[in-house]
Amino acid sequence: MKVIFLDIDGVLNSEDLCIRRRHEDNSFNDKKKPYIYDFVDENAVNIIVKLCKQYNVGIVISSSWRLYTLEDTMEYFHQERNKMFHPLLPYVIDITPHIYFYTEVEFYDEFFDDKEDERGKEIQQWLNDNPNVEEYCILDDCNNMLENQQSHLILINSCHGLTEDYIDKIKSILKVY
Numbered sequence: 001m002k003v004i005f006l007d008i009d010g011v012l013n014s015e016d017l018c019i020r021r022r023h024e025d026n027s028f029n030d031k032k033k034p035y036i037y038d039f040v041d042e043n044a045v046n047i048i049v050k051l052c053k054q055y056n057v058g059i060v061i062s063s064s065w066r067l068y069t070l071e072d073t074m075e076y077f078h079q080e081r082n083k084m085f086h087p088l089l090p091y092v093i094d095i096t097p098h099i100y101f102y103t104e105v106e107f108y109d110e111f112f113d114d115k116e117d118e119r120g121k122e123i124q125q126w127l128n129d130n131p132n133v134e135e136y137c138i139l140d141d142c143n144n145m146l147e148n149q150q151s152h153l154i155l156i157n158s159c160h161g162l163t164e165d166y167i168d169k170i171k172s173i174l175k176v177y
Contacts, residue, residue, distance in 0.1 A: 001058060002174050003136040004048065005096065005123050006088075007156075008063040010141025012120030012132075013045045038065070040084035044162035049087045055176040058093035062123055062140070066095040094130075096122040120145035137173040139166075 006012075009175050018039055064094045073095050077085040088091055124146055127133055138149060142156040154169055156162055171177060 001132050001134060002055065002176065003058050003093070004052070004061050004170070004174075005060050005062040005136060005138040005140070006048070006128075007119075007140040007142070008061075008065045010158030011156045011162050012040045014157075015159045015167050018020070023112050028029050034052060038159065041161050042084065043164075045087055047162055047164060047167060049091065051170060051174075051176075052088075052091040055171075057091070057173065057174060057176075059088060059091045059093060060094045060096060060123075060126060062096045062119055062138070065094075070095050072147045087142075092141060094126065096126045097129075098122070099125060117144055117146050120149050123149060135174045139170070150174060159172075 022109060048059065052059060058095055059075060065073075067076055070092075074089065074092065076082065077089055077092070098118075099118070119140065119142065123138065127136070137150055138145060138153045139156055140153065141151065141156045143155055145153050154166055154173065156166065166168075
């Protein structure tokens with residue numbers, strides 16, 4: 001099995017996209033207008049969908065957008081207001097476990113204080129629980145991975161998000177050509 005560990009903020013959305021959307025529609029972020037505030041880049045979604053479809057790759061959500069179970073996460077992503085995620089959903093096979101649990105106060109105190117390898121530990125736990133993974137690629141805009149995961153990480157520039165410039169590197173890491 002080949003897997004992409006997918007972060008969302010900084011990968012499927014970006015500063016560039018936010019700026020473009022604000023220029024396209026002055027009502028961006030008006031939550032009274034449905035779908036305007038959903039700033040997921042369709043191009044980034046399509047890149048991942050194409051790779052998953054063409055090379056039989058599964059997606060494991062490693063983003064903080066995941067909820068506590070796969071079922072809850074999928075239900076959330078299936079909501080109409082999250083329609084930008086819908087093309088990805090057939091390829092989502094799981095979420096990484098939550099190793100770190102916070103009270104609300106702890107979460108806000110430590111939100112910007114990323115633990116050095118928190119996400120990496122969660123990915124490693126998932127890999128330990130799923131030994132049938134042949135190859136994996138991590139798409140993230142933060143480098144909070146374990147040392148042995150660095151060669152599997154594609155550090156996405158959060159200013160631009162996932163673009164076609166990353167496709168060859170993803171294919172190389174997943175060993176699909």
